[in-house]
Amino acid sequence: MKYEITKIFRFEAGHRVWKQNLAEGKTAVLSGYACTDNKCRNLHGHSYILEVTVGSDTLNEQDVVVDFYHIKNALKDLVDNVFDHSFIIDINDPLYPVFKEYFKDLKITEVDFCPTAEALAKYFYDYLVQKLKEANLEEDIKVVQITLWETATGKATYKGE
Numbered sequence: 342m343k344y345e346i347t348k349i350f351r352f353e354a355g356h357r358v359w360k361q362n363l364a365e366g367k368t369a370v371l372s373g374y375a376c377t378d379n380k381c382r383n384l385h386g387h388s389y390i391l392e393v394t395v396g397s398d399t400l401n402e403q404d405v406v407v408d409f410y411h412i413k414n415a416l417k418d419l420v421d422n423v424f425d426h427s428f429i430i431d432i433n434d435p436l437y438p439v440f441k442e443y444f445k446d447l448k449i450t451e452v453d454f455c456p457t458a459e460a461l462a463k464y465f466y467d468y469l470v471q472k473l474k475e476a477n478l479e480e481d482i483k484v485v486q487i488t489l490w491e492t493a494t495g496k497a498t499y500k501g502e
């Protein structure tokens with residue numbers, strides 16, 4: 342892409358990485374199979390920072406890829422009304438039925454994957470691609486990448502195909 346623009350969103354949300362298993366799997370060798378405290382299985386929260394990068398090889402008649410305003414509004418409902426101040430839970434999480442029963446009056450965002458930064462980045466990517474398709478803009482504007490900062494020291498990026 343000759344031109345790329347990035348819009349940043351912020352939201353607060355809780356989650357738990359129920360699949361975390363630091364003592365098992367091929368990558369556990371990196372820590373010497375030492376860690377058994379899977380702390381991210383606990384219910385915890387993040388001040389997420391979402392970086393949305395879209396691009397084009399040409400500028401439109403207003404000399405922009407797309408106005409930041411439109412990118413903001415394409416994701417505003419999802420970020421502010423769905424994710425912000427919610428608890429993100431995988432419907433495959435063994436605790437999901439308990440959440441459904443006891444927290445039905447609270448804001449829960451249901452997803453069909455373990456809500457890691459990587460998987461959430463792909464979720465936002467797919468959502469924006471679909472929005473652009475619905476607006477017949479998929480040829481004009483490409484989603485270049487989505488980066489999701491989970492903590493000040495950890496982020497994940499999804500770039501699609």
Ligand SMILES: Nc1nc2c(c(=O)[nH]1)N=C([C@H](O)[C@H](O)COP(=O)(O)OP(=O)(O)OP(=O)(O)O)CN2
Nearest residue numbers: 358361381385456457458459491492493494495497
């Ligand atoms: N590859 C991934 N690893 C981890 C993810 C993730 O989304 N992708 N998520 C988590 C947890 O949600 C966790 O809250 C963040 O973990 P971590 O970086 O270990 O947090 P710390 O506060 O301990 O970070 P330090 O800066 O190293 O103190 C876990 N892993």
